[in-house]
Amino acid sequence: MTVADQVVASSATPPGPPRRVVRGESPAARGRRVAVVGLKYASLVVASLVMVVPLVVVLFTSLKTPEEARSTSPLTPPRDWFNLHNFSVAFVDGRMLQGFVNTTIILAVSVTGTVLIGSMTAYALDRFRFRGRAAVLGSFLLAALVPSVTTQVTTFQIINKLNLYDTRWSAIVLYVGTDIVSIYIFLQMIRAIPVALDEAARIDGAGAWTVYWRIILPNLKPAIATVVIVKGITVYNDFYIPFLYMPDKDLGTISTSLFRFKGPFGSSWEAISAGAILVMVPTLVVFLALQRYIYNGFAAGSVK
Amino acid sequence: MTSMTDLARQDGDAPSRGVRANPLTPWLFLCVPLGLLLVFTLVPVLSMVWYSFTNWDGLDPDVSFVGVKNYQTLLTRPALFQVFFVSLYYVAASFLQMALALYFATLLSFQTRLRNLFKGIIFFPYLVNGVAIGFIFLYVLQPGGTLDRIVALFGGGGRHLWVGDPGLVNWSLAGVSVWRYLGLNFVLFLGAIASIPGSLYEAAELDGANRWQQFRYIILPGIKPIVSLSFILALSGSLSVFEIPYIMTGGANGSKTFVIQTLDLAFKFDKVGLACACAVVLLLFILAMTWVQRRLVPEERVELS
Numbered sequence: 001m002t003v004a005d006q007v008v009a010s011s012a013t014p015p016g017p018p019r020r021v022v023r024g025e026s027p028a029a030r031g032r033r034v035a036v037v038g039l040k041y042a043s044l045v046v047a048s049l050v051m052v053v054p055l056v057v058v059l060f061t062s063l064k065t066p067e068e069a070r071s072t073s074p075l076t077p078p079r080d081w082f083n084l085h086n087f088s089v090a091f092v093d094g095r096m097l098q099g100f101v102n103t104t105i106i107l108a109v110s111v112t113g114t115v116l117i118g119s120m121t122a123y124a125l126d127r128f129r130f131r132g133r134a135a136v137l138g139s140f141l142l143a144a145l146v147p148s149v150t151t152q153v154t155t156f157q158i159i160n161k162l163n164l165y166d167t168r169w170s171a172i173v174l175y176v177g178t179d180i181v182s183i184y185i186f187l188q189m190i191r192a193i194p195v196a197l198d199e200a201a202r203i204d205g206a207g208a209w210t211v212y213w214r215i216i217l218p219n220l221k222p223a224i225a226t227v228v229i230v231k232g233i234t235v236y237n238d239f240y241i242p243f244l245y246m247p248d249k250d251l252g253t254i255s256t257s258l259f260r261f262k263g264p265f266g267s268s269w270e271a272i273s274a275g276a277i278l279v280m281v282p283t284l285v286v287f288l289a290l291q292r293y294i295y296n297g298f299a300a301g302s303v304k
Numbered sequence: 305m306t307s308m309t310d311l312a313r314q315d316g317d318a319p320s321r322g323v324r325a326n327p328l329t330p331w332l333f334l335c336v337p338l339g340l341l342l343v344f345t346l347v348p349v350l351s352m353v354w355y356s357f358t359n360w361d362g363l364d365p366d367v368s369f370v371g372v373k374n375y376q377t378l379l380t381r382p383a384l385f386q387v388f389f390v391s392l393y394y395v396a397a398s399f400l401q402m403a404l405a406l407y408f409a410t411l412l413s414f415q416t417r418l419r420n421l422f423k424g425i426i427f428f429p430y431l432v433n434g435v436a437i438g439f440i441f442l443y444v445l446q447p448g449g450t451l452d453r454i455v456a457l458f459g460g461g462g463r464h465l466w467v468g469d470p471g472l473v474n475w476s477l478a479g480v481s482v483w484r485y486l487g488l489n490f491v492l493f494l495g496a497i498a499s500i501p502g503s504l505y506e507a508a509e510l511d512g513a514n515r516w517q518q519f520r521y522i523i524l525p526g527i528k529p530i531v532s533l534s535f536i537l538a539l540s541g542s543l544s545v546f547e548i549p550y551i552m553t554g555g556a557n558g559s560k561t562f563v564i565q566t567l568d569l570a571f572k573f574d575k576v577g578l579a580c581a582c583a584v585v586l587l588l589f590i591l592a593m594t595w596v597q598r599r600l601v602p603e604e605r606v607e608l609s
Binding site for chain 1: 338347570
């Protein structure tokens with residue numbers, strides 16, 4: 001099934017208001033309705049063009065030769081659709097390959113860490129009653145209100161003192177350690193897992209760790225999927241943390257490697273465009289494959 | 305969906321949950337998360353407040369207390385204060401963004417051909433890497449570039465310095481930010497509209513309500529909480545704008561935002577004390593916004609699909 005088929009198939013039953021059934025309407029009313037429908041689709045097409053045209057011109061430019069990019073209009077399609085020279089320039093000279101490797105390592109470790117930290121916190125806070133529980137919950141709640149961009153000035157000093165500056169660990173600990181939204185998503189989901197499951201396991205002699213690992217974690221799968229997707233995309237796209245904490249060129253992530261195109265590639269827009277397209281391809285693939293989860297995930301993550 | 309506050313409040317509602325095993329067990333699970341919270345959120349916030357009352361330069365081991373001097377500097381030096389006015393462009397843009405998101409979410413809630421295609425197209429920019437977006441629009445907004453050519457197609461003329469002209473730059477950057485963030489608001493609104501029971505529309509149709517009346521009396525009240533929440537988020541977002549202007553102009557041509565200025569003060573000019581005062585002011589602003597939002601939005605939350 002192609003993407004287009006999926007789009008058509010899944011649009012067969014839209015949620016929300018039902019289609020209006022119109023019987024025996026007058027020609028004037030019919031004309032007005034046709035005009036309204038026309039306006040509706042016109043506005044949708046205009047919005048789609050605004051969204052897509054910038055991406056398309058950059059795709060065009062990435063496939064042009066430098067001379068062609070200079071002499072033709074950005075709106076003109078490339079002469080050779082398979083001119084991949086700019087992509088190899090971006091990959092090798094632009095260190096994008098290195099960027100993908102670093103991003104993959106950081107992403108894998110920090111997403112795994114976030115899932116473990118978030119689910120362990122949720123397990124401890126939801127399944128145990130202990131002195132200080134309300135205080136712990138309250139401090140996570142308070143921390144959720146602090147936007148991390150405001151605290152970078154002093155976080156920098158801490159990363160420095162821990163000797164993590166200019167290592168991949170700086171990004172990893174910050175991604176894992178300051179993600180309150182994931183903890184919150186796990187806290188919500190864990191309430192839906194019946195306590196009877198834990199108790200049955202405990203009667204069979206399972207300890208707290210076994211219950212967490214064998215019962216809680218497997219039952220948290222939907223929450224894990226949400227956190228992996230939202231966190232994965234956030235980490236993949238993050239610019240500021242690697243920019244601030246990992247200035248070493250060998251530690252470039254895709255964002256910082258692409259950002260460094262600014263100097264050496266100056267005005268060679270075909271190479272810069274190829275870099276931008278390279279960064280977007282994985283995002284597009286993930287989006288097409290996981291649309292439904294992505295919509296729901298970002299809805300859950302942004303309304304805390 | 306329950307909020308964090310609700311989770312805290314529902315403390316005593318499930319007595320069966322309270323497993324009284326070894327009292328140390330929960331702390332074993334919590335020690336790493338709490339350690340991280342302490343080191344990377346609590347300590348930075350507290351030391352930020354402390355340094356905002358000092359003249360620290362970020363390196364010197366000698367730190368001297370200067371009272372509220374940094375705050376005075378911040379409020380009295382026009383050059384430092386001016387960045388607040390840049391936020392106003394983004395505030396204006398967020399009004400446009402909300403209106404567009406609401407419009408398209410409503411349109412696509414009704415039967416539409418290629419609905420999922422349109423939905424995907426409007427949402428996708430939100431997922432795109434910020435650096436890529438910055439470069440894409442630097443290219444599109446070049447003088448004589450894509451945008452100028454499109455303007456020319458419609459009879460407008462000339463080459464514009466979209467990001468070079470101090471009179472245009474903030475409009476351009478705010479426009480890019482609408483392009484980037486529209487999709488998120490749109491999808492949130494779409495989810496909220498989908499959770500309104502279909503029977504309400506049927507009843508309204510029987511009573512002869514037209515589409516506008518359905519929007520005005522069913523959809524709008526139904527999604528009011530999520531709209532006001534998004535609004536507050538967009539407003540505090542306008543104050544902490546950073547990525548787009550930093551990547552595209554580095555803050556040049558009068559496009560410097562509050563966050564860019566704070567980070568420049570700290571890392572370029574070694575005025576950590578003053579930068580901390582800026583960060584504290586921003587934090588207070590955002591906390592105040594969140595407080596207002598919690599007061600405005602009623603207790604019961606919207607159910608998202």
